[in-house]
Amino acid sequence: MRDVAIIGVGCTKFGEMWERSFRDIVVEAGAQAIGDAKLNGEEIEAMYVGNMSGGQFVSQEHIGSLIADFTGLASTFHIPATRVEAACASGGLALRNAIIAVASGYHDVVVAAGVEKMTDVETGVTVDALASAADREWEGFMGATFPALYAMVARLHMHRYGTTRDQLAQVAVKNHHNAVNNPRAQFRNEITLDTVKNATMVSDPFTLFDCSPITDGAAAVIVAPAEDAKKYTDSPVYVLGSGQATDTISLHNRADFCTFGASVAAGQRAYEMAHVTPNDIDLCEVHDCFTIAEILAIEDLGFFKKGQGGPATLAGETAIGGKIPINTSGGLKACGHPVGATGIKQAVECVEQLRGTAGKRQVDGAKIAMTHNVGGTGGTAVCHIFSNERRK
Amino acid sequence: MRDVAIIGVGCTKFGEMWERSFRDIVVEAGAQAIGDAKLNGEEIEAMYVGNMSGGQFVSQEHIGSLIADFTGLASTFHIPATRVEAACASGGLALRNAIIAVASGYHDVVVAAGVEKMTDVETGVTVDALASAADREWEGFMGATFPALYAMVARLHMHRYGTTRDQLAQVAVKNHHNAVNNPRAQFRNEITLDTVKNATMVSDPFTLFDCSPITDGAAAVIVAPAEDAKKYTDSPVYVLGSGQATDTISLHNRADFCTFGASVAAGQRAYEMAHVTPNDIDLCEVHDCFTIAEILAIEDLGFFKKGQGGPATLAGETAIGGKIPINTSGGLKACGHPVGATGIKQAVECVEQLRGTAGKRQVDGAKIAMTHNVGGTGGTAVCHIFSNERRK
Numbered sequence: 001m002r003d004v005a006i007i008g009v010g011c012t013k014f015g016e017m018w019e020r021s022f023r024d025i026v027v028e029a030g031a032q033a034i035g036d037a038k039l040n041g042e043e044i045e046a047m048y049v050g051n052m053s054g055g056q057f058v059s060q061e062h063i064g065s066l067i068a069d070f071t072g073l074a075s076t077f078h079i080p081a082t083r084v085e086a087a088c089a090s091g092g093l094a095l096r097n098a099i100i101a102v103a104s105g106y107h108d109v110v111v112a113a114g115v116e117k118m119t120d121v122e123t124g125v126t127v128d129a130l131a132s133a134a135d136r137e138w139e140g141f142m143g144a145t146f147p148a149l150y151a152m153v154a155r156l157h158m159h160r161y162g163t164t165r166d167q168l169a170q171v172a173v174k175n176h177h178n179a180v181n182n183p184r185a186q187f188r189n190e191i192t193l194d195t196v197k198n199a200t201m202v203s204d205p206f207t208l209f210d211c212s213p214i215t216d217g218a219a220a221v222i223v224a225p226a227e228d229a230k231k232y233t234d235s236p237v238y239v240l241g242s243g244q245a246t247d248t249i250s251l252h253n254r255a256d257f258c259t260f261g262a263s264v265a266a267g268q269r270a271y272e273m274a275h276v277t278p279n280d281i282d283l284c285e286v287h288d289c290f291t292i293a294e295i296l297a298i299e300d301l302g303f304f305k306k307g308q309g310g311p312a313t314l315a316g317e318t319a320i321g322g323k324i325p326i327n328t329s330g331g332l333k334a335c336g337h338p339v340g341a342t343g344i345k346q347a348v349e350c351v352e353q354l355r356g357t358a359g360k361r362q363v364d365g366a367k368i369a370m371t372h373n374v375g376g377t378g379g380t381a382v383c384h385i386f387s388n389e390r391r392k
Numbered sequence: 393m394r395d396v397a398i399i400g401v402g403c404t405k406f407g408e409m410w411e412r413s414f415r416d417i418v419v420e421a422g423a424q425a426i427g428d429a430k431l432n433g434e435e436i437e438a439m440y441v442g443n444m445s446g447g448q449f450v451s452q453e454h455i456g457s458l459i460a461d462f463t464g465l466a467s468t469f470h471i472p473a474t475r476v477e478a479a480c481a482s483g484g485l486a487l488r489n490a491i492i493a494v495a496s497g498y499h500d501v502v503v504a505a506g507v508e509k510m511t512d513v514e515t516g517v518t519v520d521a522l523a524s525a526a527d528r529e530w531e532g533f534m535g536a537t538f539p540a541l542y543a544m545v546a547r548l549h550m551h552r553y554g555t556t557r558d559q560l561a562q563v564a565v566k567n568h569h570n571a572v573n574n575p576r577a578q579f580r581n582e583i584t585l586d587t588v589k590n591a592t593m594v595s596d597p598f599t600l601f602d603c604s605p606i607t608d609g610a611a612a613v614i615v616a617p618a619e620d621a622k623k624y625t626d627s628p629v630y631v632l633g634s635g636q637a638t639d640t641i642s643l644h645n646r647a648d649f650c651t652f653g654a655s656v657a658a659g660q661r662a663y664e665m666a667h668v669t670p671n672d673i674d675l676c677e678v679h680d681c682f683t684i685a686e687i688l689a690i691e692d693l694g695f696f697k698k699g700q701g702g703p704a705t706l707a708g709e710t711a712i713g714g715k716i717p718i719n720t721s722g723g724l725k726a727c728g729h730p731v732g733a734t735g736i737k738q739a740v741e742c743v744e745q746l747r748g749t750a751g752k753r754q755v756d757g758a759k760i761a762m763t764h765n766v767g768g769t770g771g772t773a774v775c776h777i778f779s780n781e782r783r784k
Contacts, residue, residue, distance in 0.1 A: 001497040021529070046636075054524075055447040059532065061524040062479040065771030068638040069527075074771070075645065078657035080636035081772070082485050085475045087454040093474050097489060104496030105393040132447055133454040135461075137413070140451065244438075244472035246460040253467065265470035379457030379466070380473070 003226035003391060004102045005236040007109075008037025009348040014186045014217035014336030022058045022117040023070045029218040029341075030071050030113055037222045037232050044073060044222070045107040047081040050094035050114035051340035054083075056129035058117050067113065080107075087133030088289060090114060091219070091343025092373030092382035096242050098223050099384075108224060114344035115218035126214055130339070133376040135250035147203035147211055147290065149251055149377045154205055154292035157258050160307070163295065165205060167310030169196035171291040172209045172333050174319050179330025181360035184345075186215055186336030196291075210291040215336035219344035221351070226390060235355045240276065240368070241385035243269025249379040260378030263300035267372065270383040271302075274368075274391075278302035281385070282366040283353055284324060285346035287374035288331040294318075297372050298326060301383070320363060328353060328361045343373035347384065354388040395618035395783060396494045397628040399501075400429025401740040406609035406728030407578045408511045414450045415462045418507040421610040421733075422463050425503065429614045429624050436465060436614070437499040439473040442486035442506035443732035446475075448521035450509050459505065472499075479525030480681060482506060483611070483735025484765030484774035488634050490615050491776075500616055506736035507610035518606055522731070525768040527642035539595035539603055539682065541643055541769045546597055546684035549650050552699070555687065557597060559702030561588035563683040564601045564725050566711050571722025573752035576737075578607055578728030588683075602683040607728035611736035613743070618782060627747045632668065632760070633777035635661025641771040652770030655692035659764065662775040663694075666760075666783075670694035673716065673777070674758040675745055677738035679766035680723040686710075689764050690718055693775070712755060720745060720753045735765035739776060746780040 010032025012025050026049070034041050049067050054060040064081030068074035074081070084093045091114030098112035118126055131140045134149060157163045173193060179185035191209060199207035229236035245265035251257050271277060278301060286301070288294035295309035303324045304312045312318060318326040329335045329349040332342060350369035352358045371384045402424025404417050418441070426433050441459050446452040456473030460466035466473070476485045483506030490504035510518055523532045526541060549555045565585060571577035583601060591599035621628035637657035643649050663669060670693060678693070680686035687701035695716045696704045704710060710718040721727045721741040724734055742761035744750045763776045 023529075053447050053453050055445050055521065056453075058528065059520075059524050060528045061445050061448075061477060061521075062526070062641060062768050062771055064478050065638045065641040065767060066527065069640045069642075069645070069771070074638040075640050075647075075653070078637035078639060078654055080488075080774075081478075081638045082489065082636075083477045085453060085477060086456050086473075097474065097492075100489075100493055100496045100498050103498065104492045106492050106495065128451075129447065129453075132451050135458065136450065136452045137415075244474075245470035246457045246466040246473045247470060248461045248467050249454060249457040250461075253461070255467075261467070262470055375457060376454050379454055379461070382472075 001103045002105060004099045004223050004239045005226040005229035006221050006351055007224050007229050007232040007236055008033045008222040009351045010036060011184055011219040011345055011348045012217050013184050014215050014338060016119045017216040022060065022115065023066060025216060026067050026113055026115040026218040027070050029220040030111060033220040033222050043109045044079060044111055045109050046079055046101055047111045048094040048098045049083045050090035050343055051083055052085055052087050052090050052116060053129050058120055086380040087375035088339040089343060089373045089375035089380040089382050090340040095221065095344060095347055095384060096244055096382055099239055099242055102223050102225055110223050111220055112223060112344060113220040114341035116338035116340040117216050118214045118338060119216050138250050147206055150290040150292055151203040151206050153257050157292060160258055163310035165197060166193055167314045168210060168291040169193045170314045171288060171294045172196050175288060175327050175331040175333040178328050178361055179334030182330050182335055185330040185334055186213060187334045206290060212289045212332035212337040215338040217336060217338035217341045219341045219348050221344060221347050237351045237354050237386050237388055238390050239384060240387050240391055241270035241274030243267060244382040246380055247378050249376060251377050260296055260300050260381060262378050262381035263297060266381040266383040267301040270385050274385040276368060276385060280368050281324060281370045282368050283328055283363045284326055284370040284372060285329060285349050286326055286372040288327060288333050289337060301372060320361060325363050328363060346371040346373060350386050354386060393495045394497065396491045396615050396631045397618040397621035398613050398743055399616050399621050399624040399628055400425045400614040401743045402428060403576055403611040403737055403740045404609050405576050406607050406730060409608040414507065414509040415458060417608060417610040418459050418505055419462050421612040422503060422505055425612040425614050435501045436471060436503055437501050438471055438493055439503045440486040440490045441475045442482035442735055443475055444477055444479050444482050444508060445521050450512055478772040479767035480731040481735060481765045481767035481772040481774050482732040487613065487736060487739055487776060488636055488774055491631055491634055494615050494617055502615050503612055504615060504736060505612040506733035508730035508732040509608050510606045510730060511608050530642050539598055542682040542684055543595040543598050545649050549684060552650055555702035557589060558585055559706045560602060560683040561585045562706045563680060563686045564588050567680060567719050567723040567725040570720050570753055571726035574722050574727055577722040577726055578605060579726045598682060604681045604724035604729035607730040609728060609730035609733045611733045611740050613736060613739050629743045629746050629778050629780055630782050631776060632779050632783055633662035633666030635659060636774040638772055639770050641768060643769045652688055652692050652773060654770050654773035655689060658773040658775040659693040662777050666777040668760060668777060672760050673762045674760050675717040675720055675755045676762040676764060677721060677741050678718055678764040680719060680725050681729060693764060712753060717755050720755060738763035738765060742778050746778060
């Protein structure tokens with residue numbers, strides 16, 4: 001098995017892009033990544049694209065062929081292009097499969113992209129499409145949408161561990177603060193605990209500001225064998241670990257839903273492969289689709305004991321400069337959540353932090369960074385661990 | 393890179409299954425494969441699932457988690473499960489990615505499944521969902537459906553090479569004949585050239601019998617390192633080659649559409665990896681979504697010169713007992729075409745032929761078999777070459 005490195009990254013601005021199409025935005029992200037890696041494009045041997053629901057959002061499947069075509073890699077080079085999907089974890093899986101393709105020796109230089117165009121359909125269609133990440137027969141048909149499912153998780157966590165409304169709200173406050181310094185972020189404004197608590201109710205205890213937004217966006221990273229990485233870039237970022245896991249797709253079939261078993265398993269697998277522990281991680285991009293999801297994640301990944309995620313957040317331990325900076329990009333909440341792109345954007349943020357080019361949101365001396373990308377209510381989780389130093 | 397073998401296969405009956413759900417049929421195929429490989433299930437480390445459009449056909453995305461859940465592999469083992477999509481080539485890509493995962497050393501025993509449930513929505517929805525495999529903005533919005541797109545290919549092939557109506561019709565006649573002896577096939581009845589030519593017109597020159605049907609079905613194969621294969625089964629089938637390629641998603645952007653560039657490239661890559669030529673292939677399952685598609689395929693894969701596919705078919709050279717038996721399963725036309733499952737079903741047919749267990753449709757002495765799975769009008773193609781003898 002070959003070690004793998006990231007040699008280039010690209011990411012569009014996240015937001016509502018009424019004037020641009022699905023294919024436009026992914027081409028932009030890919031072109032940025034190719035430029036960043038100082039390639040001219042011909043070196044690219046294969047492509048994986050994470051996309052949750054082109055079929056429901058833009059009436060388009062066969063995403064791999066489409067993107068290979070519009071990046072100019074299909075008609076001349078006939079590169080293999082594969083779309084992967086695991087709801088909001090689709091981007092993380094695209095990266096993982098690109099890594100496996102290089103590790104196997106099947107390919108050398110591979111693009112992992114993620115894309116979602118969510119604003120081209122009316123909100124009811126968007127909400128219903130997102131609900132197809134849950135168990136349609138046992139959750140969706142009963143009327144459960146994602147805010148409702150995660151609200152049940154929040155209520156149980158509050159009941160069992162005493163997690164407070166302010167602790168949940170602080171996740172959003174911190175992530176908005178981080179996003180102020182991220183040029184790509186959808187929302188670059190500071191908010192307060194009162195902003196969150198006094199906003200329109202969505203699903204008790206969540207208001208509008210506890211929920212990640214509907215977003216258009218695309219991101220891309222290029223991976224290559226670690227041994228060749230310095231041929232392309234002076235600042236390669238090495239993949240130390242990759243872990244992927246599933247759990248039951250429906251929440252009601254879990255033994256417990258204050259812990260996401262898939263997050264725990266994916267994290268452990270990534271730690272084992274990387275030969276590191278949670279204490280070694282300098283920053284982590286976690287999947288904060290709702291405020292409670294970030295608190296679950298920082299507990300499930302072992303940064304804090306179960307039940308301590310809320311107090312730690314309110315105490316500033318997850319802020320930049322804290323014990324373990326979480327979501328320096330602004331997270332899904334404030335950077336935005338184009339579902340298929342999110343897992344790749346998380347990796348882009350880690351690469352910029354490990355290169356030391358994250359500007360005002362830079363974590364000083366960051367050496368090891370981690371991503372945590374979730375599908376549905378924890379039916380899928382995928383984690384990656386990166387470093388700016390090659391594995392010994 | 394490790395060599396890979398298939399150690400077990402399973403496939404449901406193909407057809408209209410009004411009384412069974414998406415998840416039911418894929419669990420059946422998976423259970424068959426597990427039984428065939430003499431596993432008890434715990435050995436399975438990962439899963440790839442080919443599915444074109446669960447979102448549009450059954451309002452369900454997040455297919456990997458769903459299937460890991462309903463096969464009992466999520467809650468206890470948290471196995472990684474990844475859905476891959478390339479329209480009608482989704483099954484072939486699931487197999488390829490399972491092979492790469494084993495080749496890489498990331499996993500040892502991996503399931504590649506394919507599934508589609510197409511009959512739960514009205515026909516208009518089905519036709520529109522299938523059109524999302526083409527370029528929605530430049531083909532779909534202009535009213536082009538798949539029969540119309542392939543009809544243009546047929547008309548050009550007839551004009552340029554003199555391919556006749558009878559030659560096209562013979563593809564369907566032969567495939568129906570083969571399906572009579574396939575217990576899984578959707579249509580097990582003989583037809584004649586007149587049946588095809590006198591049927592309801594769909595898109596000139598195609599009648600109903602030139603077109604593959606709408607089908608429910610699922611199939612699964614289990615792959616493992618070749619060096620371990622005999623631990624599980626007395627009759628492993630070895631993967632000699634795998635090739636995948638793209639071309640422009642839309643037909644109008646091709647330099648020529650009497651040749652599918654992706655088929656040519658995928659075939660050549662598979663031949664090179666397997667160190668074989670078309671002359672070494674004993675049988676091939678090709679992607680006959682329309683009768684012209686089989687003629688294109690047998691030319692693009694090098695079994696016949698361009699323009700000779702039609703005459704060779706009418707002369708019986710692609711029948712069982714002919715020069716190169718094509719679609720012994722009955723192909724997409726008569727075995728049925730549950731789009732995400734087709735690529736895996738093709739591999740199941742090859743395995744049964746190479747084991748010598750294909751009954752009345754057995755190709756005597758078959759040693760090397762090939763699959764060819766296409767997405768859209770050739771925007772994706774993936775080929776695999778298998779043998780019952782391990783690579784020297």
